[in-house]
Amino acid sequence: MENPKTTTTGEKTTQSQIFISWLATFILVLIVLSGVTVLIIWPVLNPKRLVFTVEDTSFQYFQISNDNLNASFNFTVQSQNPNSRIAIYYDSIHFKVIYQDQALGVGVMGPLFQPKDEKTRFYLNTTTNNRPIGLPRWASNDLKVQQKKYGKIKVDLEIYGKIRFKVGVWKSSHRTLIVFCPSVWIDFYEVKSFHKSNCNVQRL
Secondary structure: OOOOOOOOHHHHHHHHHHHHHHHHHHHHHHHHHHHHHHHHHHHHHOOOOOEEEEEEEEEEEEEEEOOEEEEEEEEEEEEEEOOOOOEEEEEEEEEEEEEOOEEEEEEEEOOEEEOOOEEEEEEEEEEOOOOOEEOOHHHHHHHHHHHHHOOEEEEEEEEEEEEEEEEOOEEOOOEEEEEEEEEEEEEOOOOOOOOOEEOEEEEO
């Protein structure tokens, strides 16, 4: 009568090593195939760069006292997605109002979905919430002069975002979006028309 076969520790170790090796190979193949798919699909889609413009600006209040700024700014920013096959998820958007490298306000906007080949407007608002921002003396004086003499101030708007592209059911990983909108005018008095400002997409 033959003795029943037994599995030794060495055989178990070999089987485990084979399984781990097979699993690692399988994962590697999936990664390679995913990379190749992206490399093939992306040039075919020929993605075009997003276009951003500031369409309108306003303020709710603006006060400088003892070099402390208490203000609320509103910006209407338009994003044009010129891609006919690519939709975009804006998972997070942060923005900052700057006057000659001095921050005048910051804000955050919630998630947003932009369909393919469509224009979408963002309504951005910054407010100090009665927590004034301390300004350098030069910035405080400059802003007061512009407000009194010209009735408006010129600022820069910076937008930072985490976005994803959507093509059919496929979604990309997060990409960093950086948009810089220079020389944006904010009028202290009501104006009949606003000359929109073009923005530069610095990273995508």
